[in-house]
Amino acid sequence: MRLTRYFLPVLKENPAEAQIVSHRYMLRAGMIKQQAAGIYSWLPLGLKVLRRIEQIVHEEQQKAGHIPLLMPTLQPADLWRESGRYDDYGQEMLRIRDRQDREMLYGPTNEEMITDIFRSHVTSYKELPLTLYHIQWKFRDEMRPRFGVMRGREFLMKDGYNFDVDKESAIHAYNRHMVSYLRTYERMGLTAIPMRAASGPIGGDNTHEFLVLASTGESEVFYDEAVTTLRLGGIDIDYHDREQVAGIVQKFTSFYARTDETHDPKAFEDVLEVHRKVGRGIEVGQIFYFGTKYSESMGATVTTADGRKVPVEMGSHGIGVSRLLGAIIEASHDDKGIIWPEGVTPFHAAIVNLKQGDSEADAACEAIYKGLQARGLDPLYDDRDARAGEKFATTDLIGLPWRITVGPRGLKNGVVELTSRRTGESEEMSPEAAIDRVAQIYAAHP
Amino acid sequence: MRLTRYFLPVLKENPAEAQIVSHRYMLRAGMIKQQAAGIYSWLPLGLKVLRRIEQIVHEEQQKAGHIPLLMPTLQPADLWRESGRYDDYGQEMLRIRDRQDREMLYGPTNEEMITDIFRSHVTSYKELPLTLYHIQWKFRDEMRPRFGVMRGREFLMKDGYNFDVDKESAIHAYNRHMVSYLRTYERMGLTAIPMRAASGPIGGDNTHEFLVLASTGESEVFYDEAVTTLRLGGIDIDYHDREQVAGIVQKFTSFYARTDETHDPKAFEDVLEVHRKVGRGIEVGQIFYFGTKYSESMGATVTTADGRKVPVEMGSHGIGVSRLLGAIIEASHDDKGIIWPEGVTPFHAAIVNLKQGDSEADAACEAIYKGLQARGLDPLYDDRDARAGEKFATTDLIGLPWRITVGPRGLKNGVVELTSRRTGESEEMSPEAAIDRVAQIYAAHP
Structure with missing residues (x-):
């Protein structure tokens, strides 16, 4: 691209509204423009980075055998009544009435809709395992949107959902997601540490968050410094090989690494004192195994090899695609501006x-x-x-x-x-x- | 892809709700699933075709020198009050209130927002000409959504906006869009005829629609049969060459071709009787030159070479990306199913x-x-x-x-x-x- 034919509206002044460096540099570099609280236009340079990140996420998901589809941004409220979350979700859900006065919402996540797609089309264990994912705009009506795209209201997320006939297979799907996420972040030049997390409104006990260390992070984190030196590097991964995948998960989760939500001061004391670190982190992804929470309430069943009808085992797995731009800049900049890792440079x-x-x-x-x-x-x-x-x-x-x-x-x-x-x-x-x-x-x- | 590892839920039965062939085949081929009236999930096969079409649109727009960005789906109502369209737009605009009771809307088009971006960053003729476009989900709250993705409520559209210092340059942008659109449709295996159209809520007098002939089309069309034989073929196009581009436009618009909205029975009689055709067509795109309609009301001005301050000349140009799947199937199928043109096959x-x-x-x-x-x-x-x-x-x-x-x-x-x-x-x-x-x-x- 020739700059004289491009649209790159850089700013000389530091914008007053930006409190953190990534927000400041994204505005100054002509990457985004705020259109309403927590809602941004992606100017040409910002869109280029967003698309590079999306592309890496697509490639790594498809290497893991996960299949892309695309669900709409708006959803009918009735679907969320089936799982009981329509009333539970609170004010972060943007509720809408259309011209026929039907209750709709702007999807903050997609467990209900993907379960609906699954139950409409799949009835047998023979069609499993199956993992479907999409990268789509979501909306969460944050009370205080801030930090630019790091905590926006309209944001781009990759969310994937696995469907398995039994718990062992579902745990393999969980592990597969962890490994594919580690590879995804590495390709973006990021060190993202999997930390045992609390489940929140998605449900389920088995969950890890992925955190990028940065002083501006929203979470306090406690970790064994050894975990920050782990890398996948160029190793060949066979995502069908349950043992290999579980071995990588074992390695990356063997050190103490927790957020303030799950921190256990007693267990932390077992970490060698010189390795014991407290810092802050930016959450860039989370994976969940929640079993039959949605399949039971929504009637998503499959027949097993021996003819039983069982609710399908599920998990959901998210990467904050638009937020990753902020996280990468927080982790890679100097006083002159952004320093893009080669994997995502515009x-x-x-x-x-x-x-x-x-x-x-x-x-x-x-x-x-x-x-x-x-x-x-x-x-x-x-x-x-x-x-x-x-x-x-x-x-x-x-x-x-x-x-x-x-x-x-x-x-x-x-x-x-x-x-x-x-x-x-x-x-x-x-x-x-x-x-x-x-x-x-x-x-x-x- | 191996079919046993894919998710391709084909249906054996004809779905009762589908009235036209494209809707029927998209459901039967496991391409889409309806989630609410006029709102669809794109299942893996459907998404693949959608992405191929998007990719062709991107490539042809960028060949013409147009620059991609991405505006959000939700917009603040105040922006539309500036142009006067907030009250004018009617019930097809999906109006939303957020938790702070701020008035928002789900964008049906983006003239106001792109004008806002322009006026925030561009002040001089030296930065022109400039054409910005995006491919983003839109919402129009149709009273009677029907025909699957052909007349959905949440739909994917490419909309582009040119900014020029004078009318001559803006007319060149209009012509450039027409030629890039003709090439786009040809690559998809479609014959789309530019027809003089009425402007509707966008405004402006100079406008053409692109129509694909199909018996299920929503518009009645009147045309000289000779227009259906025109092709760009493999000719080299220099989009900076105003004469070449205008020459192509002249050639493609020299025959009578109008929709019922602009049909002139008197002029139609001048067409050789054996070439006079009446049929139906599916609209797959529209281009507009509307001059200073938005730049005046919203204060988007530039200084000219001789130091005057003038409202910028604009036009807007749209391709119905998701609707194109339906149009292609209407134009290319038999009694066994879809026949994808090579350019867009999944x-x-x-x-x-x-x-x-x-x-x-x-x-x-x-x-x-x-x-x-x-x-x-x-x-x-x-x-x-x-x-x-x-x-x-x-x-x-x-x-x-x-x-x-x-x-x-x-x-x-x-x-x-x-x-x-x-x-x-x-x-x-x-x-x-x-x-x-x-x-x-x-x-x-x-």
Whole structure:
């Protein structure tokens, strides 16, 4: 994309309404615009990151064998009366009456609707196991929406639901979700720690939250420092292999890691004192096993191999897709702006032309721009007629991890400069070498 | 995808509630499930087609230089009071009050919000021309939702908005939209005819609708038959070239083509009698040039090159993304089911194993499955333990354009059968040749 043909309304001033760094930088980088309390437009740059995150979630869910569908944003109230949650849910549920005076609601989650889809179509254990998920806009009418997309009212969530014939299979689905979530967060450059959690309005006892450590997090967290060093890395995962998947879950949950809701000070004392950490965390996902809570009340049954009719075993599993943008920025920024991890960056590299209008500089930038595109990359070419300082400030603010700086002086020696946003280090090399290097870097971030 | 691991709940019976063929087949093929009047879940197969259509719309919009963003589904009522449409819009607007008793609405369209975004960030002609678009769920509280996704209440629409400094530039944006829409529909295998239309609640005089001819269409249409033979084909379009783009618009609008709303019986008589056609059409898009209607009332101005401050020239342009599924099926089906055009098919080919469990047939199917995937294709392998007749009925119903049939008898002679869903014609060839042929077919449908 050429910047002069893009829509990137960066702000020079710090917006007064933003209390935390991610909110401030998302406004300043022209990623979002507030349209009402807790309701945002995603401007082009913000949408690009949102779509990259969505894509990673889709890929990792489908690797785990989970199948995408899409449920609508509005739901009939009667469905929620079947589970008893219509009255229980409280004021966070946005209740709506249509022109025929029918009671509707803007879905805050989808256990009832997915159970309805299941019971309409599935009757036999032969069609199981089955995990269906979607990525759809949700609404929770928060009393005090704040922190930008971190605690918005209209937000994008991935929610998935497993259907299994027995508890063992459902526990495998729970484990499969934990592992696929760990991989998802790692691809986004995040360390998200699974912590034993309380279940809240979804129900069920077996539940973990995934928390990203950040001083601005809403939850107090207590953990064994050893848990922060665990990585899946590049290991091959066979999601059909119950033992392998359970082994990974065992490893990642073997250290003490809890939120204030489930913290057990006695058990915490067993952690080696130098490893005992108290901090704050941002919740970016949660998984639940709740058995037959919805299938019993809503009549979702299957026949087993030996001919019995049993309520199907279920769990639900969520990732806060729009909130992840905030969490990533909280975990990765400096005083100049955002620093996107390669896995989610909106553009792969910035090309900064130090002397727009100089025919050699223009031609070199053009060649690098097309060269990166030919390698399947998506560069942002700052082709504005502006000072170098302004161009650097923009690319630093919007957080592109790599910058190629092109100017007449360097070109005389046949070189351009490749700069890492994270380290600030620069290296001179030929334009071709810069293209190769950037392509190599992203080959490791599919 | 292996069918035994997929979720494809096909129905054997014709659903009583479906009055038109597209609604009937979408229900029977397990593409959608109704959740409330005019509100649908998109089951996995339906979602796949929806995403293919979305992807084509995105690609063609971006080729035309239009920039994607994403506005929220809910909007504050006050924004619509600025344009005067809050009171004008009538009962099709779903009005909502949140827990703080603030007046909101579920967006039926986005002229006000995009104008708000524009006026917050753009002040100079130097940042123009600019066209922003999004693909987002909308809600119109239809009195009588019917015909499945063709006239749903919650529906997916692409709506784009151009901002230009003067009328000439805005007319070019209008023309650019018409051409990009023609190309979009062609890629989906549709003949959509631009017809002079009435403007309705959007405003403005210069407007065309795009209609797909179908006996179940909601509009009566009057046209010169010659218009149905026009094609863009593979011509290169330079969207910056005003003359080229205007020339294409001229060509596609030179024949008489109007809906009942704008029909002029006198002018129609000038059409050669043998070419004079009256029929029905499904509206799949509409473009509008409305000048300063919103920019004046909402104060969206820019400074011109000579320092004047003028309200920005605008237009808005919509494609009914979810409704397109219905329109495509109305235009392309037979008595066995859907016939997807290659451009939008959910899976590129079906692999039907005539004797599941036979080790040779299983191995051949597996090799074809992996061979197609290695060519970047997405096959559906019917690996159920079911009769051939049932497998054929399923692939015919769900409309996959190509089927590779594999059985022990053919394999003895080293052949499988490649069958066209559209013509019903079959040809025997080696498994490798079948993979090659299918890959060649799709190379022409990027």
